Amino acid sequence: xxxxxxxxxxxxxxxxxxxxxxxxxxxxxxxxxxxxxxxxxxxxxxxxxxxxxxxxxxxxxxxxxxxxxxxxxxxxxxxxxxxxxxxxxxxxxxxxxxxxxxxxxxxxxxxxxxxxxxxxxxxxxxxxxxxxxxxxxxxxxxxxxxxxxxxxx
Numbered sequence: 719x720x721x722x723x724x725x726x727x728x729x730x731x732x733x734x735x736x737x738x739x740x741x742x743x744x745x746x747x748x749x750x751x752x753x754x755x756x757x758x759x760x761x762x763x764x765x766x767x768x769x770x771x772x773x774x775x776x777x778x779x780x781x782x783x784x785x786x787x788x789x790x791x792x793x794x795x796x797x798x799x800x801x802x803x804x805x806x807x808x809x810x811x812x813x814x815x816x817x818x819x820x821x822x823x824x825x826x827x828x829x830x831x832x833x834x835x836x837x838x839x840x841x842x843x844x845x846x847x848x849x850x851x852x853x854x855x856x857x858x859x860x861x862x863x864x865x866x867x868x869x870x871x
Contacts, residue, residue: 761817
């Protein structure tokens with residue numbers, strides 16, 4: 719039994735010493751005397767979930783907001799300085815699978831939710847883009863197309 723313990727300790731010692739000078743994949747204390755190592759690994763995927771608010775509305779009392787939760791994105795018109803909310807888009811969302819500064823996805827309209835909403839888009843799909851902390855997409859109404867830009871709250 720003592721020999722098994724010595725073999726296991728020897729293996730652990732070799733592994734710890736062999737990691738000195740390299741960037742370990744975990745946060746184990748190195749026996750080489752270094753106080754710490756920078757861990758190397760894959761960054762977590764970019765998280766777009768949460769609440770987003772329009773940053774380019776040009777109006778003090780109306781703007782758009784979006785909520786990304788799970789596999790859905792919901793966008794609403796806000797008016798009356800926040801007193802009124804009207805559904806604009808309810809659709810699918812596919813999260814990035816890695817850490818990114820830029821990302822795009824095509825959202826499919828959930829027409830069961832938007833079908834009865836007067837100010838909702840009737841488009842089957844909508845293109846969304848994420849770039850360096852801002853989500854953007856186009857909105858068309860009365861022959862005018864505007865690019866909406868949202869920032870996470």
